[in-house]
Amino acid sequence: GYIVTNYHVVGDADTVKVTLYNGDSYDAQYIGGDEDYDIAVIKIEATDLPNVTLGNSDSLNVGDHVLAIGNPLGELTFSMSEGIASSVNRAIDVDGTPFNMIQVTAAINPGNSGGPLFNEYGEVVGIVSAKYSSYASQSVEGLGFAIPINDVAAMIQDIMTNGYVSNKAYLGITPGTMNEQMAAQYRYDVTKGVFIYSVEDGSAADKAGLKMGDVIMKIDGTDVDSYQELVALKKKYSAGDESTFTIYRDGKQQEVSVTWGAVPADQATDNNSQSQQSQNNNSNSNNGSYNGGNGYYSNPWDIFNYYFGNQG
Structure with a gap:
């Protein structure tokens, strides 16, 4: 009875109903989800349900045939x-949150969110999540996106077991994007990176010795030029992983060893309440127009439909 969908489809719903292909309808229990990865799990109490087979999204190649099921x-x-x-490895920005996506030409419209992306063998290789309908002042077509199943399969199991992603990497800082104006204000020699506004007591950052006023410039040799890049890079790590941070402090660069912490359970799905909230949300803008399933009925996983009680 476990069903996977997008967080943006069910995260704010008061009630969720699932309608099967044969017309049977069930009230669903929200198990948990993660806004950073836009995944969620719900559950219905039923037997003899059809199910899907998860494929290997890492084996998907450009040009491979794909199919999407939804309720446009x-x-x-x-x-x-x-x-x-x-x-097969497209970095896009959705409402300020960076994602790694599979880009597809299959028609994706509002109502497709949470639905499966199949390979030619009928295996699920992605979760349909977004599309671009316009960019700046230009209309665009054929730009649909799905979350690679390999990126989130373990997290889905974690949500089914714990109700949230228990090993999600966490620093415990309040970050912002470093820019030229800040560099002039604080008399820093760097204009890129992630400025640390505060450090949470007892957090991974605190234990590693990171301080307010430090600027994170690299993590394990990868440049981190903005808060958005930090969010994207953080997704590659789990709690307990060790990393080398290159930071700017007192006019010079130095390296700091950091062991990533775990997101507290009460903060697991609420980005705005975390200490990792950005102080500079307007540093990068998203020129694309995002169309997902929020506000529409959506067919999230194989042959299921969701209907939201709070939307009539």
Whole structure:
């Protein structure tokens, strides 16, 4: 009875109902989710349910045939669209949050969010999550995106067991994007990186000796030029992993060894209440227009439909 969808589809819903292909309807229990990865798990009490087979998204290649199932516009139930994988490792920004995505040409519309992306063998290789309908002042077509299943499969199991992603990497800082104005104000020699506004007592950052006023410039040799890049890079780590941070402090660069902590359970799905909240949310803007399933009926996993009680 476990069903996977996007966090943005069910995260703010008061009630969730699941309708099967045969018309049977069930009240669903929200098990948990993670906003950073836009995944969520719900559960219905039923037997003899159909299920899907998870594939290997790492084996998907550009040009491979893909299929998406969804409920576009909230009324075209159980629609399938086809296309190819345009890119298998595309970095995009959705409402200020960076994601690694599979880019596809299959038609994706509001209501497809949370639905499966199948490979040519009928295995789920992604969770349909977003599309671009415009960029700046230009209209665009054929730019749909799905979360690679390999990126989140272990997290889905974690949510099923614990109700949240228990090993999600956590620093315990209040970060912001370093810029030229800040550099002039604080008389720093660097204009890029992640400025630390505060450090949470007892956190991984605190234990590693990071301080307010430090600027994170690299993590394990990878440049970190902005808060958004820190968020994206953090997704590659789990609690307990060790990293070498290159920081700017007192006019010079130095290296600090950091052991990533775990996100506290009460903060696991609420980014705005975490100490990792950005103090500089406007440093990077998203020029794309995002269309997901929030506000529409959505077909999230194989042949299931979600209907939101708080939306009539």
